Amino acid sequence: MTKYILRRIVIAIPVLLAIIFFTFLLIRAVPGGPFDFSGSKSTPESIRRALEQRYGLDLPFLLNFPFDTIAPDHDIPRRVIYPALADCDALRRGVPLEQARPATNVVDEYEGWQLFRIVTERRETTITLGGRQVRCLQASQVLYSDLFLSQFFGYLNNVLRFDFGLSVGRTTLGQPVNxxxxxxxxxxxxxxxxxxxxxxxxxxxxxxxxxxxxxxxxxxxxxxxxxxxxxxxxxxxxxxxxxxxxxxxxxxxxxxxxxxxxxxxxxxxxxxxxxxxxxxxxxxxxxxxxxxxxxxxxxxxxxxxxxxxxxxxxxxxxxxxxxxxxxxxxxxxxxxxxxxxxxxxxxxxxxxxxxxxxxxxxxxxxxxxxxxxxxxxxxxxxxxxxxxxxxxxxxxxxxxxxxxxxx
Known part of the structure; x- marks a missing residue:
């Protein structure tokens, strides 16, 4: 029975991946987007683009090919990742919150499309510090490919780490779905x-x-x-x-x-x-x-x-x-x-x-x-x-x- 249960769990993994893929496609096939309207009025174009960039909705849908005119392939010398949040590792080492927080927004240099490279990935998360919840940036070195720098693979990467991302709903915007x-x-x-x-x-x-x-x-x-x-x-x-x-x-x-x-x-x-x-x-x-x-x-x-x-x-x-x-x-x-x-x-x-x-x-x-x-x-x-x-x-x-x- 134990072997059977383990076998069923292993078989369920590709089933889950297929469910994620087709659900992702079906949801995005619905006309409209989360930032098209603010209340009863249309969201200004500049604000909508800023929100889409903040939540990764400006990225290609499935795969990111070079010269497809979709960000971040075109000329962007610097790309904002997250606002000025403290470094999680620094907070764990006992660095005071004000010192661990950068003076300006955290940005990354973008050197153009590359198939493989080592990048510093920063992920917004919440840690417990002194009995209270603190938002911070968790940095890690990862092998990255710009080919998979897309909405789907970005979400799949988060799901594999049991992170469902941030809500993009009007009343819950920015709150962790978890x-x-x-x-x-x-x-x-x-x-x-x-x-x-x-x-x-x-x-x-x-x-x-x-x-x-x-x-x-x-x-x-x-x-x-x-x-x-x-x-x-x-x-x-x-x-x-x-x-x-x-x-x-x-x-x-x-x-x-x-x-x-x-x-x-x-x-x-x-x-x-x-x-x-x-x-x-x-x-x-x-x-x-x-x-x-x-x-x-x-x-x-x-x-x-x-x-x-x-x-x-x-x-x-x-x-x-x-x-x-x-x-x-x-x-x-x-x-x-x-x-x-x-x-x-x-x-x-x-x-x-x-x-x-x-x-x-x-x-x-x-x-x-x-x-x-x-x-x-x-x-x-x-x-x-x-x-x-x-x-x-x-x-x-x-x-x-x-x-x-x-x-």
């Missing part, structure tokens, strides 16, 4: 895990009951429930419940984004605010699980080994919960990977409806703002969760059916 994701991911994970728990706790038992009492009022009731919930979009169900339970009847308190930052999920303030969005998302999950579980259990109950177990005189409870249910859960386990990946990276509609400060909310905002780095960061995170979720499904398979082996 920090934005780290701030919002726990909220989406909390919402997603609670919803998945409710989905399985409600959907699987209902599906089993519907299969055991086939063509009975219980079966009809579960089928009606699952079909109705599946037919009502979350975009419709959410506002209806908000109007009825919060606005009209005032059973639940108004939505409050601050509650999702509370550390204790057993806090009544958190429970009273979270119960509605978690229930809406969880019940939606349970509807699909109930139908899938019912169909799977009905199929398993027709198998020969179930007839054999009953012929041996085993109790019906033993036949159902020991022999039938584990095999019936194999199709259900198949959707665990995509389901977890989807809910852990944020439910777009739920987070927007209930003002939840999660990844789904910032993802929608980033689309309108053309925040390329944030969109790519969330997409990569979703892909990683999806790959890990599918590996988890394979591990669950071996527990549900010992005949399945991957080594």
């Amino acid at each position: 920090n934005l994701i780290a701030d919002r991911l726990p909220v989406s994970v909390r919402l997603g895990l609670l919803a998945v728990f409710i989905g399985f706790a409600v959907g699987v038992p209902l599906g089993v009951l519907a299969a055991l009492y086939r063509n009975s009022p219980i079966d009809y009731g579960v089928t009606f429930f699952a079909g109705t919930i599946a037919a009502i979009p979350t975009l419709v169900l959410g506002p209806i419940l908000i109007i009825v339970l919060i606005v009209q009847w005032k059973i639940l308190p108004p939505v409050d984004p601050r509650v999702w930052k509370l550390p204790n999920i057993l806090d009544w303030n958190f429970i009273s605010v979270a119960i509605l969005p978690v229930s809406v998302l969880g019940i939606g999950i349970s509807a699909g699980l109930a139908r899938l579980t019912r169909a799977s259990v009905l199929q398993v109950l027709r198998d020969d080994y179930i007839r054999t177990a009953r012929a041996k005189g085993l109790r019906e409870r033993t036949v159902i919960y020991i022999h039938a249910l584990k095999n019936a859960l194999i199709p259900v386990a198949t959707i665990v990977g995509p389901l977890l990946a989807g809910v852990l990276t944020g439910s777009l509609i739920i987070e927007r409806l209930f003002a939840i400060p999660g990844l789904g909310d910032v993802f929608v905002t980033s689309i309108a703002a053309r925040d390329y780095t944030m969109l790519l960061g969330v997409t990569i995170l979703y892909s990683v969760f999806l790959i890990l979720g599918n590996i988890l499904v394979d591990v669950i398979y071996t527990w549900l059916d010992p005949r399945i082996r991957f080594d």
